[in-house]
Amino acid sequence: MATATATPRRAIESGVPDNTPFLHPVLKRNYGNWKYHDRPRPGVLHHVSHSGEEVWSVRAGTQRQMDVHTIRTLCDIADRFAEGHVRFTIRSNIEFMVGEESKVAPLIEALTKAGFPVGGTGNSVSMIAHTQGWLHCDIPGTDASGAVKALMDELYHEFIREDMPNRVHLSTSCCEINCGGQADIAIIIQHTKPPKINHDLVANVCERPAVVARCPVAAIRPALVNGKPSLEVDEKKCICCGACYPPCPPMQINDPDNSKFAIWVGGKNSNARGKPTFMKMVASGIPNNPPRWPEVSEIVKKILYTYKEDARPWERLSDWVDRIGWPRFFERTGLPFTKYLIDDWRGSRASLNASAHIRF
Amino acid sequence: MDKSMHPTPMLDELESGPWPSFVTGLKRLAGENPMVVDLLGQLETSYRTRKGYWKGGTVSVFGYGGGIIPRFTELKDADGKPQFPDAAEFHTLRVMPPAGMHYSTDVLRKLCDSWERHGSGLIAFHGQSGDIMFQGVRSENVQAAFDEINELGFDLGGAGPAVRTSMSCVGASRCEQSCYDEGKTHRTVINSFLDDIHRPSLPYKFKFKFSGCPNDCMNAIQRSDMAVIGTWRDNIRTDEALARKYFAAHGLNDLVNDVVNRCPTKAIRLVKAAEAKAGPSVSMVKVSDEHALEIENRDCVRCMHCINVITGGLAPGADKGATILVGGKRTLKIGDLMGTVVVPFMKLATDEDREKLVDLAKRIVDFFAENALEHERIGETIERIGLVNFLEGVELEIDANMVATPRTNPYVRTDGWDEEVARINAKKSQAA
Incomplete structure (x- = not known):
């Protein structure tokens, strides 16, 4: 330990910093006074203020987990072109604002030269919202940054173009908690076997009543195993969700062979057109195959390109399926519709077809 | 740095391809910081065995109960010694971003300099709850790292059963x-x-x-x-010049198929320009000398679709909230x-x-x-x-x-x- 000082420094509980000093000067001058925007090319937003002032924002993809050198490279570019200001989007893209149109092309050139793809605007496939994975999470079934890198390599051209019917949001999550979140297409670990319990450790590591309470299907009960207080799982009831694992690490849910990937589609948080929707599971049983997870990429691309070919302008993936129906979704994508995709959780009857509406 | 790199054949495969590579970034840090050498060693092991090796714990800064995500390695040899000792402690500081995630390069550079001194040099912009995640610091350096970040005007975010970063x-x-x-x-x-x-x-x-x-x-x-x-209570605002610009570029088919027909509550109607008129709850905009749109705002659910398509030609009302x-x-x-x-x-x-x-x-x-x-x-x-x-x-x-x-x-x-x-x-x- 470092030498302990008598009175440690007391934190300044400043909370969320004021963003005013960080705003690009054009944004600051036109705060709350924007009139409209258009997109002169993929990766560039052009906003016009009621004052007549204009700003061009150039968006570039990043790896999210950035080393300080990468950040400094981005800062150098911002200092050269964007008056020393940047912002990040919710999907870890970086944006450079410039007040003169003449700076846009050289800025794009500088970013491209430094290895940052310019795109992610409008009807593109934007950067994948993702989690921590093996790099930093304590309960991951897989990696996040690597899976995202592998998939974005494959979807690079869809990031730098705006060729999709509407925007496409992707996410990945390395356990069923789904920190990656709802998306048009989401890739999420799906465990297929109950936890393997190390009974020697449970009593010392786990607060047993809390673990029992955590189970969504009441499959966990206290038990004495080899004379030690532990927990046991009714494996017939267990839905392999992994909820017991974070509060009780000796209940290992991750399994190199039996933890698979599932693919979900049709999540939409925007209120545009229909109400927001949750995504639906459409495939599972996909192997966890680092370092590039080719089986995952193949299915994601199949869904994505079927949507691209078949959807009409402005249809998000969920809007498209609303029009063509689930039977044709499975037919067109070639994905098998299995019994595991029929919901049996609480409230599940609302997901059944309570009508004679059948498309032939 | 004299610490030699562990072989990372699987991670190396993530250095090719057009998307920016976090592995390349980590390797660059590894040249200066033995912690990242061992981080790569542990991560490669995860790729090989398909298992995670971090466990949580209790680490915090003076006066706070949350905001640090502690990570201790579980990858140990038969004697209980960490296989990758320089990354045996690899905690994260969750730091709240400014609203809208705007930064000056000046503050980003200061944050980088500080993290290079106290931590691994790896920063994620941003985590899924919005935090800037300063990833990789030993327990003994957590307080000093936080103190510097805090002096720069930033504060820790939430973790555990708490109000979280926004x-x-x-x-x-x-x-x-x-x-x-x-x-x-x-x-x-x-x-x-x-x-x-x-x-x-x-x-x-x-x-x-x-x-x-x-x-x-x-x-x-x-x-x-x-x-x-955000939403608004009064009528959708219109701008005829921008609406005409949209129509000139897209024509009648797009206007009908992409705007009128996609209104979820059928609040929009296509009308003859000569007969179109605005009313107390009706927004009207001419898109050409022939055609106009009328929107019955009492039927509109503020979904944003038509505004997204004809941005500026249609706009949220003025009575906002x-x-x-x-x-x-x-x-x-x-x-x-x-x-x-x-x-x-x-x-x-x-x-x-x-x-x-x-x-x-x-x-x-x-x-x-x-x-x-x-x-x-x-x-x-x-x-x-x-x-x-x-x-x-x-x-x-x-x-x-x-x-x-x-x-x-x-x-x-x-x-x-x-x-x-x-x-x-x-x-x-x-x-x-």
């Missing part, structure tokens, strides 16, 4: 759809909960998110316990829940308006603290006790905007009906 969209700073000052509102609300962020003592996490319009770019409805989503929804969350434990409406509209134009929002947020978090079961999110509490009990608990009036439909089953005791009608009528006449 996010707001780019909003008023660069978006024409902004319906309130997202940045100011975000900061005002979150900075009213610093004790609940820094000293976790709630039943479980509680998240706020701030989106400036119903496009909800922050995904507030699905991912926050309390979502503040926000809809408040409560209870969004992902699966665990009872299944996914969307946020649902608890306040159909509130103004957020002044400091006084924002104080009312803070007051509502405090009532909701207090109710959560007192009534939620351990590890229960507020959406699950509402599912368990019913919306009406929740509304009474936080002193909100019911409103028909809170339901998709009224009740579809008779399983309710209604012997208080007459008193309830009398109470509503009395309230109405009092307001009149």
